[in-house]
Amino acid sequence: MDSTKWISKKVALLGSHAVGKTSLISRFVYQKFSDKYLTTIGLKVDKKTVEINGHRVDLVIWDIAGRDNTSEVPYYYLRGCSGIIYVIDTTRDSTFEKLDLKIKELQEMVPGVEVVIAANKADLFLSEEELDSEKDTVELLMQNAEFVKTLGGIPLKPHYITSAKTGLNVENMFLGLANSMLSSEKEG
Amino acid sequence: MATDHILQEPEKQKLEQLRILLFEEQIELQENMIVKIQALEEEISVPEKFEPHLEPHFEKHIEFLKANFPELFRNSLAKALEEQIAESNDTIINALYPIIGKMITRYIKAELEKLSQRIDDAQRDLFSIQNWKLRIKSFVTGIPYRELLMRDNLVVNMEEVFLIDNESGLLLGHHSFNNLMDPDMIAGMLTGIKGFVEHAFQQDAQDLETVEYEKYKIVINTFQNFYIASVVSGTISPDFKDHLDEEVLDFLKSVKLSSHMEVTASLQQEMSEKLKEHFHGFNQVDQ
Numbered sequence: 311m312d313s314t315k316w317i318s319k320k321v322a323l324l325g326s327h328a329v330g331k332t333s334l335i336s337r338f339v340y341q342k343f344s345d346k347y348l349t350t351i352g353l354k355v356d357k358k359t360v361e362i363n364g365h366r367v368d369l370v371i372w373d374i375a376g377r378d379n380t381s382e383v384p385y386y387y388l389r390g391c392s393g394i395i396y397v398i399d400t401t402r403d404s405t406f407e408k409l410d411l412k413i414k415e416l417q418e419m420v421p422g423v424e425v426v427i428a429a430n431k432a433d434l435f436l437s438e439e440e441l442d443s444e445k446d447t448v449e450l451l452m453q454n455a456e457f458v459k460t461l462g463g464i465p466l467k468p469h470y471i472t473s474a475k476t477g478l479n480v481e482n483m484f485l486g487l488a489n490s491m492l493s494s495e496k497e498g
Numbered sequence: 499m500a501t502d503h504i505l506q507e508p509e510k511q512k513l514e515q516l517r518i519l520l521f522e523e524q525i526e527l528q529e530n531m532i533v534k535i536q537a538l539e540e541e542i543s544v545p546e547k548f549e550p551h552l553e554p555h556f557e558k559h560i561e562f563l564k565a566n567f568p569e570l571f572r573n574s575l576a577k578a579l580e581e582q583i584a585e586s587n588d589t590i591i592n593a594l595y596p597i598i599g600k601m602i603t604r605y606i607k608a609e610l611e612k613l614s615q616r617i618d619d620a621q622r623d624l625f626s627i628q629n630w631k632l633r634i635k636s637f638v639t640g641i642p643y644r645e646l647l648m649r650d651n652l653v654v655n656m657e658e659v660f661l662i663d664n665e666s667g668l669l670l671g672h673h674s675f676n677n678l679m680d681p682d683m684i685a686g687m688l689t690g691i692k693g694f695v696e697h698a699f700q701q702d703a704q705d706l707e708t709v710e711y712e713k714y715k716i717v718i719n720t721f722q723n724f725y726i727a728s729v730v731s732g733t734i735s736p737d738f739k740d741h742l743d744e745e746v747l748d749f750l751k752s753v754k755l756s757s758h759m760e761v762t763a764s765l766q767q768e769m770s771e772k773l774k775e776h777f778h779g780f781n782q783v784d785q
């Protein structure tokens with residue numbers, strides 16, 4: 311492997327409808343958020359270049375309208391993916407039902423793919439004052455009984471607790487995924 | 499292309515335009531569907547029964563709805579639409595899959611028919627001096643009148659060439675005559691629409707060979723591990739298509755690309771150079 315590298319990777323967002331897939335992308339790529347819900351029609355592809363330890367990765371990010379079951383995800387959407395972000399809505403139990411099975415199915419459908427789970431809309435557990443305060447958001451969430459209970463009810467531990475609204479962990483998540491896609495390549 | 503490409507506003511607009519145009523039928527159809535779904539949902543409350551009922555029912559009504567849609571529904575629809583999409587999202591999309599692909603092909607066919615219509619109209623315009631000149635030229639040269647008319651009316655221009663990985667839709671190389679949009683995003687979108695149409699047409703074994711938007715046509719040549727998408731403005735004559743096919747085959751001979759390649763900036767650069775070698779003189783030679 312070269313000392314520095316510049317590569318392109320396909321990343322797809324998955325999860326039920328209205329969990330915030332499009333919002334996470336638009337936060338990450340355009341630093342924007344809107345409260346309005348417009349379901350994704352057809353397909354949208356975005357791109358952002360990130361830097362990891364001196365390597366550059368062009369993330370080509372695919373977005374479609376959500377599906378409840380992995381079997382409903384069209385094959386052309388998944389093929390050639392190096393990374394998948396599976397988004398759940400922490401305020402709707404139905405979006406993380408059988409999450410463990412779904413992730414397993416995805417890994418079988420796309421061998422070698424890196425999957426991260428994003429527990430989104432975490433901001434909705436906190437009050438305006440809490441969000442405005444200086445305190446660390448994740449710490450506040452960990453002290454929030456309702457949130458902790460929700461987290462405990464998710465069949466598979468999420469990798470990132472996110473909010474497309476406040477930006478919490480959005481950048482971290484994409485960078486983390488880019489990083490693991492790079493390292494899995496070194497191994498392979 | 500592997501550059502820090504920050505999209506400018508006009509580029510974003512163009513991209514959004516392309517997206518809307520690619521999915522125009524889908525958006526329109528989705529709107530039509532919602533109205534019917536509301537009615538059907540009342541009749542059929544069992545989901546298993548719901549889907550098989552949907553398709554034949556719609557086929558019949560599509561034409562009617564398309565023709566009468568604005569008058570019938572415009573006012574009452576806007577609000578109901580948003581709510582319905584949110585609620586029956588999956589059902590709508592699943593029901594739409596088999597139909598949308600057909601719609602896209604129909605759209606392309608319709609466009610071709612329109613072109614042919616324009617030519618027929620011109621043909622009927624027998625009194626125009628221009629047309630008499632062409633008729634004489636046709637008689638003298640033996641080139642069919644229709645063909646001459648096409649050549650006369652249409653200027654064809656190669657705008658961009660993309661080399662794209664079949665699997666991932668990642669851009670392998672790109673040559674642009676005037677830098678229209680972000681090539682990485684176009685590559686992804688094209689691969690998506692291609693996959694979408696081919697998926698919808700699985701049974702009919704049809705390939706997506708052209709996509710149209712605005713004054714552009716995208717000609718697609720698919721090979722085993724990658725495909726070449728040429729963006730052309732104007733209407734493609736048989737001559738132009740032949741020339742394009744030749745150049746594409748020539749290009750193929752000069753590259754070796756395997757499946758599951760790592761897509762690096764240096765590969766993209768190498769491929770872009772090759773594309774440039776093969777396609778740069780394209781417009782000059784053709785005209």
Ligand SMILES: Nc1nc2c(ncn2[C@@H]2O[C@H](COP(=O)(O)OP(=O)(O)OP(=O)(O)O)[C@@H](O)[C@H]2O)c(=O)[nH]1
Pocket residue numbers: 326327328329330331332333334344345346347348349350351374375376377430431432433434472473474475476587
């Ligand atoms: N409070 C809050 N709202 C969010 C967050 N992320 C998304 N939303 C809202 O949730 C709704 C759905 O967001 P989208 O990003 O459109 O969801 P999606 O998953 O792309 O939806 P589909 O395209 O239909 O599958 C919108 O109203 C967003 O404003 C978040 O982190 N916090």
Ligand SMILES: [Mg+2]
Pocket residue numbers: 331332333348349350373374375376
């Ligand atoms: Mg969306």
